Amino acid sequence: MSKGTLRQLLLLTDGCSNSGEDPVAIAALAKEEGVTVNVIGIVNDGEMSEHGITEVEAIAKSGGGISQIVYARQLSQTVQMVTRKAMTQTIHGVVNREIAQILGEEKEMEDLEPEKRGQLMEVVDELGETLDLEVFILVDTSASMKNKLPMVQEALVDLSVSLRSRTGNNEFALYSFPGKRSDIEKLISWTPHFDSLAGAFKKMSTSGVTPTGPAIQEALRFIRNRMKKRGTDEDERFDLEEAGM
Amino acid sequence: MKMRDSISKKQECKLFPNQRIIGRWHRHPYRIVRELGYGATGTVYLAESESGPVALKIARDSMSITSEVNVMRHFSKVQGPSLGPCFYDVDDYLTKDAVFPFYVMEYIQGESFLPFIRDRGAEWMGVLVVQLLNELYRLHQIGWVFGDLKPENLLVADSPYRVRWLDVGGMTRHGRSIKEYTEFFDRGYWGLGSRKAEPGYDLFSVSMLMINCAYPARFEKNGTPGIGHLMGKVRQKQLLAPYEAVILNGFQGKYQSALAMRTEMLNIIQDNSFNRKNKMNRAGSAKVATNRRAYRKNVTTAKEKHRWTGVYETMLIGTFLLILYILYLFGQ
Structure with a gap:
């Protein structure tokens, strides 16, 4: 298998969307386009509503990714774990699809005897280590997030430390929502690592609306454009896009 | 999917x-x-x-x-x-x-790592760490890194007492990124290195393991850059004082291998037990037993030294008398 790219959208939020399209639907669209959506819900003291938690889980589920609710201070370890776990899961999904093609419908890794499963897992691990990864990070900066942003900043630098240790290449982009004029606002454009995010969140206006759906929509547009631009000079890619991930 | x-x-x-x-x-x-x-x-x-x-x-x-x-x-x-x-x-x-x-x-039976050291005395920390470093060296030799090194993943098995590890969840092939870690023992968390699987990653965790012995509740990073904060903590505890240099080298990735760190640990433990031979009378039956043994050993060495000095003195006097006698014979 030739080297390919895994694409993830990582959403960090502390509550419910209250404006625009349904984020769960947009996440489903992302999955169709080969972008995995992971969501981390950040709480302070169990302040997140039942509704908010349900939405966080629903977005990740329909986006083919992983969700986790955490306290702000546990954020660092969670962010890197969710990202890695989602990578493995995505690759696992592709491998399962291949198995289904070879062994017939309804067969997947779990239906193999443990010995064969072990050999496949070696491949999954290997790919997780060597594939390129692009993470589009979308941070909710509505008013209630303000005191959590330093923790978010730290967690993202930590994520960069973790992913840099992989063999494959990484690219990150950092956007916040809601933006001043548009749905999302660029904080840092595609970069191989975050050295320091000091000041990254400084110039943001914190507002009361949380347009999660439109924000994911807009993020997808950026990811799509980038894929197009890259697609022309790299024709051989790991076909996650068509894998129905 | x-x-x-x-x-x-x-x-x-x-x-x-x-x-x-x-x-x-x-x-x-x-x-x-x-x-x-x-x-x-x-x-x-x-x-x-x-x-x-x-x-x-x-x-x-x-x-x-x-x-x-x-x-x-x-x-x-x-x-x-x-x-x-x-x-x-x-x-x-x-x-x-x-x-x-x-x-x-x-199924490995044994005692938990931290309680074992707490109950039996500080000298066990050095001994167990030396054992652990030996095992780590063997692991590194075959191209693997332990990754998630922490007391919860270790056990002290009985007869003979030997440190063993339980959880292989963090074990990572050399050169890859660490699969699983715990922040307190992770050099990435303290801003003191990458999460690439290499021997130095484990040796950093060994240094933190020693710190954990002195701070069972652990602590979090504060604003000051990693190494200053950590070494400050080391200096506050008597248990860690003898190992300060080793811990620091572990943090800075100065050791080529687990074996190099082990050698330095051993040297310190050996020197250290000599310095302390006079202030060893603490409570606890197990401790008393080991101490008594150590004490007896120290006494014997002292006695031996004494006897040897005596022999030298006698020989010296003997030689001196012999020379005098020879001179006397020549004088005749």
Whole structure:
């Protein structure tokens, strides 16, 4: 298998969307386009509503990714774990699809005897280590997030430390929502690592609306454009896009 | 693709004492005795197999179980005397509505790492760390890094006392990125290095392991850059004082191998027990026994030294008299 790219959208939020399209639907669209959506819900003291938690889980589920609710201070370890776990899961999904093609419908890794499963897992691990990864990070900066942003900043630098240790290449982009004029606002454009995010969140206006759906929509547009631009000079890619991930 | 489990509501597989489970593939029967512990990737039970007591780890997520089995299999091929628990079996447990992958390994009995040192005395910290470094060296030699090194993953097995490790979840091939870690023991968390699997990563954790002995509740990073904060903590504890230089070198990645760190630890322990030979009378039966032994050894060495000095003196006087006698003979 030739080297390919895994694409993830990582959403960090502390509550419910209250404006625009349904984020769960947009996440489903992302999955169709080969972008995995992971969501981390950040709480302070169990302040997140039942509704908010349900939405966080629903977005990740329909986006083919992983969700986790955490306290702000546990954020660092969670962010890197969710990202890695989602990578493995995505690759696992592709491998399962291949198995289904070879062994017939309804067969997947779990239906193999443990010995064969072990050999496949070696491949999954290997790919997780060597594939390129692009993470589009979308941070909710509505008013209630303000005191959590330093923790978010730290967690993202930590994520960069973790992913840099992989063999494959990484690219990150950092956007916040809601933006001043548009749905999302660029904080840092595609970069191989975050050295320091000091000041990254400084110039943001914190507002009361949380347009999660439109924000994911807009993020997808950026990811799509980038894929197009890259697609022309790299024709051989790991076909996650068509894998129905 | 099926969404297997979002982490936040992961289904656990709960087994009960006396429950019997039979593997779907290999048909080996196991009887659950009790729960031993649980971690991020599953629950471990003590179970009775056809050939005696075993540890059985069961989970919901087949990926992590399969990964761990791969690591364990790898070691069962290269194993000399135990780098970790021996691997016995891997299988699936089928219930009405779910499949739970599990694997079976050697049941290692022993005491927890930190309580062992707390109860038996500070000298054990050095000894156990030296043992651990030896094991780590062997692991590094065959191209693996432990990764998630922490007291919870270690055990002190009995007769002879020997440190052993339990959890292979963090073990990573050299050169890859560390699979699993715990922030307190992770150099990335303290801003003192990458999460690339290399011997230096484990040696950093060994330094932190020693700090954990003095700070059982651990602590978090504060604003000051990593190494200053950590070394400040080291200097506040008498337990750590003798090892300050080793701990610092561990932090800075100065050791070429676990063996180099082990040698320095050994030197310190040897010097240290000489310096302290006079202030050894603490409570605790085990401690008294070891101390008495150490004390007796020190006394013997002192006596021996004394005797040897005596012999030298006698010989010196003897030679002197002999020379005088020869001179006297020549004078005649």
